[in-house]
Amino acid sequence: MADMHAHSVRFVRETMLPQAEPPTTERGIVKWMRENLFSTIPNGILTLAALWCIWWLISSVLPWFANGIWDAPSIRACREILEGQVGGCFAVLTERWNQLLFGFQYPSELYWRPSLAFLLLFIAIAPVLFRKRFPAQMLVFTAIYPFLAYWLTWGGSILVPVFAALGFVAGYMVYSRLVAQSFAMGFFGGILAALVFWWVIGIVPTEGIIALEPVASRNLGGFMLNLILGTVCVSLSIPFGIALALGRQSDMPAIKWICIIFIEFVRGVPLITLLFVANVVLAYFLPPGTNFDLILRVIIMITMFASAYIAEVIRGGLAALPKGQYEAGDSLGLDYAQSMRLIILPQALKISIPGIVNVAVGLFKDTTLVSIISMFDLVGMIRGPILASTEWNGVYWELLGFAALLFFVVCFGISKYSQWLEQELSTDRR
Amino acid sequence: MTNTALETPSVTPGQMQVSDEVAISIENMNKWFGSFHVLRDIDLTVYRGERIVIAGPSGSGKSTLIRCINALEEHQKGRIEVDGTVLSSDIKNIDAIRSEVGMVFQHFNLFPHLTILENCTLAPIWVRKTPKREAEETAMHFLEKVKIPEQADKYPGQLSGGQQQRVAIARSLCMKPRIMLFDEPTSALDPEMIKEVLDTMVELAEEGMTMLCVTHEMGFARQVANRVIFMDQGQIVEQNEPEEFFNNPQNERTKLFLSQILGH
Numbered sequence: 069m070a071d072m073h074a075h076s077v078r079f080v081r082e083t084m085l086p087q088a089e090p091p092t093t094e095r096g097i098v099k100w101m102r103e104n105l106f107s108t109i110p111n112g113i114l115t116l117a118a119l120w121c122i123w124w125l126i127s128s129v130l131p132w133f134a135n136g137i138w139d140a141p142s143i144r145a146c147r148e149i150l151e152g153q154v155g156g157c158f159a160v161l162t163e164r165w166n167q168l169l170f171g172f173q174y175p176s177e178l179y180w181r182p183s184l185a186f187l188l189l190f191i192a193i194a195p196v197l198f199r200k201r202f203p204a205q206m207l208v209f210t211a212i213y214p215f216l217a218y219w220l221t222w223g224g225s226i227l228v229p230v231f232a233a234l235g236f237v238a239g240y241m242v243y244s245r246l247v248a249q250s251f252a253m254g255f256f257g258g259i260l261a262a263l264v265f266w267w268v269i270g271i272v273p274t275e276g277i278i279a280l281e282p283v284a285s286r287n288l289g290g291f292m293l294n295l296i297l298g299t300v301c302v303s304l305s306i307p308f309g310i311a312l313a314l315g316r317q318s319d320m321p322a323i324k325w326i327c328i329i330f331i332e333f334v335r336g337v338p339l340i341t342l343l344f345v346a347n348v349v350l351a352y353f354l355p356p357g358t359n360f361d362l363i364l365r366v367i368i369m370i371t372m373f374a375s376a377y378i379a380e381v382i383r384g385g386l387a388a389l390p391k392g393q394y395e396a397g398d399s400l401g402l403d404y405a406q407s408m409r410l411i412i413l414p415q416a417l418k419i420s421i422p423g424i425v426n427v428a429v430g431l432f433k434d435t436t437l438v439s440i441i442s443m444f445d446l447v448g449m450i451r452g453p454i455l456a457s458t459e460w461n462g463v464y465w466e467l468l469g470f471a472a473l474l475f476f477v478v479c480f481g482i483s484k485y486s487q488w489l490e491q492e493l494s495t496d497r498r
Numbered sequence: 499m500t501n502t503a504l505e506t507p508s509v510t511p512g513q514m515q516v517s518d519e520v521a522i523s524i525e526n527m528n529k530w531f532g533s534f535h536v537l538r539d540i541d542l543t544v545y546r547g548e549r550i551v552i553a554g555p556s557g558s559g560k561s562t563l564i565r566c567i568n569a570l571e572e573h574q575k576g577r578i579e580v581d582g583t584v585l586s587s588d589i590k591n592i593d594a595i596r597s598e599v600g601m602v603f604q605h606f607n608l609f610p611h612l613t614i615l616e617n618c619t620l621a622p623i624w625v626r627k628t629p630k631r632e633a634e635e636t637a638m639h640f641l642e643k644v645k646i647p648e649q650a651d652k653y654p655g656q657l658s659g660g661q662q663q664r665v666a667i668a669r670s671l672c673m674k675p676r677i678m679l680f681d682e683p684t685s686a687l688d689p690e691m692i693k694e695v696l697d698t699m700v701e702l703a704e705e706g707m708t709m710l711c712v713t714h715e716m717g718f719a720r721q722v723a724n725r726v727i728f729m730d731q732g733q734i735v736e737q738n739e740p741e742e743f744f745n746n747p748q749n750e751r752t753k754l755f756l757s758q759i760l761g762h
Contacts, residue, residue: 395570396607400621400673401597403589410620414611495611495653 132156142459160463161470164454168470171289171444172453178223178281182292185220188213189299197485200492214300221288221296223280231269238265251405285363289444291474296363297445298432298478301370305431306424308371309378310417314408316383327379334376340437342369347441366438374431381423385416418493425486429479436475446471516724519546520579521677521708522567527576529559529566536562537573538732546676549709551719551740554729555755560712563729564679567710568599581676597625600670604682606662608654614641614665615650618672626673633672640668644698660691664698671702678702680711716759720744728752 092098106112135155137146139162146157161168170179192213195206215229239262247254288296315327334342346365354360389412397407417424439448450467454460460467522544529537537559544550552560565571566578569585569592578585580595609617618637622628628636641647644664646657654662663683670678680699684692696718703709703722713719719726719740726743728736728751736749744760747753 390605390607392603392605392607393609396603396609398570399568399596399599399601399603400669401593401625402621403593406624410624411609415609418611493611495655 128154138162143461143463144459156466157463158466160454160460160466164449164460167290167449167454168446169290170292171287171449173287173289173444174283174292175281175287178283181220181223181280185217186292186295188216192217197489219280221283221292222285223282225274225276226278226280227272227274231266231272231274234269235262235265238262285361288363290449291446293363293438293443293445294432294435294475295478297367297370297435297438300367301374301431301435302428304367304371305374305378305427308375309382309424310413312375312379313382313386316379317386330372331376331379334372335380339370339373339434340440342373343437343441345369362443366441366443370431370435374427377427378424381420381427382416384423385418385420386412388419389415418490421486421490421493425482429482432479432482433475436471446474516545516547520544521546521548521581522710523577523579524567525577527566527573527578529562529571529573529575536732537566540576540734542727542734544677544708544710546708547706548725549703549707549723550711550725550727551723552710552712552727552729553714553716553719553755554735558729559732560729561681564601564681564710564712567677567679568596568601570601593625597621597673598676600673600675600678602663602666602670602678602680602683604685606654606659606666606686608662608666608669610654613651613653614646614657617654617665618669621669622672636674637668637672640671641665643671643701644668645694658691659687660694663687663691663695667695667698667702677708677710680709680713682712682714684713684715714759716744728755730755 089095093102105115131154133156135150135153136158137149137155138158140146140149140157140159141163143157143160146155146159166176166179170176170182174182191206192210195202195204196210212233215233218232219226219229239258242261243254243258245254246257312327312331315323316331318324318327343366346369347362350360350365393411393415394407397411402410436445436447438445439451442448444452450471454467455463520543522542524540524542527537527540528535540563542563552563554560562571566573567580572587573585581598583591583595585592585595608614609620612620615634615637618641619628619630619633622633622636623630626633638647638650641650644667646661646664646668649657649661649665654665657665667683683699684695687695692715696715699709699711699718700722711718711723723740725737726740727734728743728747728749730751736743736747736752738748743752744756747756
C-alpha cells in the first residue's frame with residue numbers, strides 16, 4: 069500500500085500466480101471429517117462415542133477370532149491350547165462339519181449324493197430366476213430336477229421318481245385334453261388321472277432296479293434338511309398361494325369360502341402347532357400301519373402355512389391393480405385364464421415381490437422349528453447331538469454363530485435377488 | 499373381415515355409406531346398479547357404418563350403455579344383439595362378441611408391463627391364434643396408421659397421454675373389430691393431445707368403421723357423426739342428425755345441456 073498513490077487506479081500484473089492448494093482445513097479427509105463427523109460439538113461427542121464403541125467391539129471380538137482354535141478334539145483340548153486366553157473354539161465346526169451339514173445319521177460314504185443334488189439345484193433354478201439370461205430349454209432340466217434330487221437324496225430305485233414324474237405327465241395330458249371343455253373338468257380330470265396312474269403303477273415291483281442305496285427320511289438332518297424344507301416349501305407355496313388368492317376373489321361362492329376359511333384358519337394358528345399336528349396328531353387319523361413319511365408331513369404343513377401368507381400378499385397385489393386392467397383384458401376377448409396369466413398376475417406378482425420375499429425368508433428361517441419335533445436340522449443338530457456330547461458341551465457362540473451365518477448368507481442372497489428382480493421388471497423408467 | 503374398409507382410400511363425410519345391415523340392436527334394455535335404475539327402456543338400432551355420438555350429463559348412463567354392448571356391464575332386462583349374436587350369460591358367447599367389438603377407454607388401460615408392440619399383439623396371438631410374425635406385422639400396420647410406429651418397443655409409461663390413447667386405438671384395431679366403442683376417449687387428455695386422438699378417430703370414421711362414441715367433443719360430433727344421441731337419467735331423451743340436433747333441439751333438457759356446453 070505504501071508505494072501506491074492513494075487515488076491511482078492503474079494496475080499491471082507482472083507475474084501470474086500459480087494455482088495454490090486450499091488450506092488444510094478445506095482439503096480432502098480433513099474437510100470431509102469436519103463436515104460429516106465434527107460439524108457441531110454434540111456431533112463431535114457422538115462421533116467419539118461411536119469410535120469408542122467400534123474399538124471396544126473390535127478389540128474384544130478380534131482376539132476371539134484371531135486366537136481361534138480350528139483343530140482340537142474337544143472343548144477341553146481347546147481350553148488347554150488357549151491357556152486362559154480369549155479365543156473361539158472353532159474346532160467344533162471342522163470336527164463336526166459333516167454332521168452340521170448332513171445330520172449325524174446320513175451315511176458318510178453317500179455325502180456326494182446330496183452335495184451333487186445341491187450343486188444341480190443352481191442349474192435348475194438359474195433359468196427360473198434369470199429368465200432372460202438362460203435359454204428356455206434349460207427349463208426341461210428344472211422340471212426333471214425335483215425327481216432327480218429326490219432320487220439322489222433318498223436313494224432307492226430310479227423307477228419311483230420316474231413313475232411319480234410320469235403320473236404328473238399323465239395328469240397333464242388328461243388336463244390338456246379336457247381343459248377345452250371347461251377348466252374345472254380339466255383340473256379334476258388331471259388330478260384323477262394322475263392318482264389312477266400312481267395307483268395302477270404301484271403294483272409294479274421297483275425293488276432294486278437301477279437303485280441307489282436307500283436312506284430313510286429320519287436319517288436326513290443338518291443344514292441339508294433346512295435347505296430341502298426351504299426350497300421345496302417355497303417353490304410349492306408360491307403356486308398354492310396364487311391359487312388361493314385367485315380363489316378368494318372367485319365369483320363362485322363354494323371356492324371363495326373354502327379359500328377364505330383355509331387362509332384365515334391357517335394364518336390364525338402358530339406354525340409350531342401345525343408341526344406338532346404333523347408329528348403326532350396325524351398318526352391318530354391315519355389307519356394303523358400306514359407309514360406316512362415325516363418329512364412329507366412337515367412339508368405339507370409348512371407349505372400350507374406359507375401359502376396362506378403368500379395368498380394374502382398376492383391378494384394385496386391384485387387389489388392394487390386398477391379395475392381398468394381387468395376390463396381391458398375382457399374387452400379384447402381374453403378368457404379368464406388368459407387375462408390372469410398374461411395381464412393380471414404378471415403385474416400383481418411384481419407388486420407382491422417384496423411381500424413374497426418376506427414370507428420366503430421367514431419360512432426358510434422357520435424351518436429350524438422342526439428341531440422342536442425332534443428332527444435334527446442344523447439347529448436340532450447343534451442343540452442335540454453336538455452340544456450334548458461330552459466333547460463339545462458349552463461351545464454355544466461358535467456353533468450358533470455359524471448357524472446364523474449360514475442362514476444369513478442364504479436370506480441375504482434372496483433379498484438381494486428380489487431387489488435386482490424389482491429393478492429388472494420395472495417398466496416405468498424413462 | 500369387413501375391416502378391409504380400413505384399407506380403402508378415405509372419403510369425405512358426405513360420401514360415407516351407411517348400409518341397411520344392422521350391427522347392434524338393443525331392445526327394451528334395462529339395468530340397475532343395486533336399486534338404482536341406471537338404464538331405462540333403451541331401444542337403439544345401429545346400422546353398419548354408422549357413427550353415433552352419445553352425449554349427456556354425467557351420471558346419465560351413457561358409459562354404462564356402451565359398456566353393456568360388450569358385456570363389461572351386465573344388463574338385467576331386455577335384449578342386446580351384436581353382429582347377429584344375442585348377448586347371453588354364456589361366457590363363450592360373451593368372449594366371441596368381445597373379440598368382434600373394440601373398446602377404447604377414458605384411461606387408456608394399456609398393459610404397463612408389456613411394450614407397445616406386445617400390447618397390440620397380445621390379443622391377436624392368444625384369442626385369434628394368429629402367428630406371432632403376422633400379428634406383429636398387423637400391429638406395425640396399425641401403429642403406423644395412428645402415427646407412432648417408432649414407439650413400438652417402448653413401454654406405455656414412457657409415452658404421453660395422447661400417444662397412449664392412440665396405442666389403445668391401435669390395440670383394438672389389431673383384433674380387426676367390426677364395431678368400435680369409445681368411452682370418453684379424450685376426457686383424460688390435455689387440450690393439445692385431444693386433437694391428435696380426434697384426428698385418428700376421424701380417419702377411422704372416414705374409413706367406414708361402425709363407431710359409438712361417448713364424448714363431449716361436439717366439434718367431433720358435427721364433423722363425423724351421422725347421429726347424435728342425448729341421454730339423461732338413464733333414458734334416450736333425443737336423437738337426431740348432428741345439424742338438426744345442434745341447431746334445433748326439441749327437448750328442454752337437451753336445450754339446457756347444449757346451452758351450457760356450447761355457451762362459453
